Amino acid sequence: MFFSWSLAVMNGGVKFAASKMVRQNCGLLVVCGPSGVGKSTLLRKLFDEYPDKFGFSVSHTTRSPRIHEVDGQHYHFTTKEQMQAAIDRGEFLEHAVFSNNMYGTSLNAVQTVQKLGKICVLDIDMQGVIQIKKVPNLKPVGVFIKPPSIGELEVRLRRRASESEASLRARLNAAQQEINYGETPGNFDYIITNESLDKAYNAFKEFVLKSFESIGN
């Protein structure tokens, strides 16, 4: 079911001037959790099992494309001026700056996935979730993935071997604050502890399918 969304409100400093069609309850799944907790792993399994049911939106960024990256596929590559103007027009659901580059998710990018009849999945950090939750009428389904312990999170990040020591420390330092936010009642619809991957995946899949059972069946 679709409904018309015509709003022009200032909400938490973010302006939303969308007059578009969005899917009610809502074809939008937000997945959040500390770096290294297993979000990508769980989502990969979900996409592998249900290739036609879920899709990632294409984010915008002001960083330069890497050699293999295709505009509109890996990212929408844009300039700081253009992206800031679009943010000011209320076209972004969430945005952030990392390493001096802007990144963000536009409403349009989410709707592009929804118009294919798919549930749009956002894998975003706590700051992104805080912004998304302020968007009127969006009604995303939010899942927080937590680690069994900070110690286990460190083991996974070290095993993944993707980070410098400084980056690993920064991720672990942020993790406790993210877990506190994730566990605060009202912030997410469902919390999963990713201890056994199989058990976590089954709980994740069951919750997600139930939450969106009216979509795409």
Ligand SMILES: Nc1ncnc2c1ncn2[C@@H]1O[C@H](COP(=O)(O)OP(=O)(O)OP(=O)(O)O)[C@@H](O)[C@H]1O
């Ligand atoms: N239940 C689990 N038990 C053990 N290892 C796991 C489990 N789930 C995921 N892992 C491993 O932990 C590492 C981190 O997982 P992953 O890359 O999916 O995390 P992430 O939350 O997507 O991190 P980031 O936010 O940094 O992208 C990977 O090497 C993955 O194989």
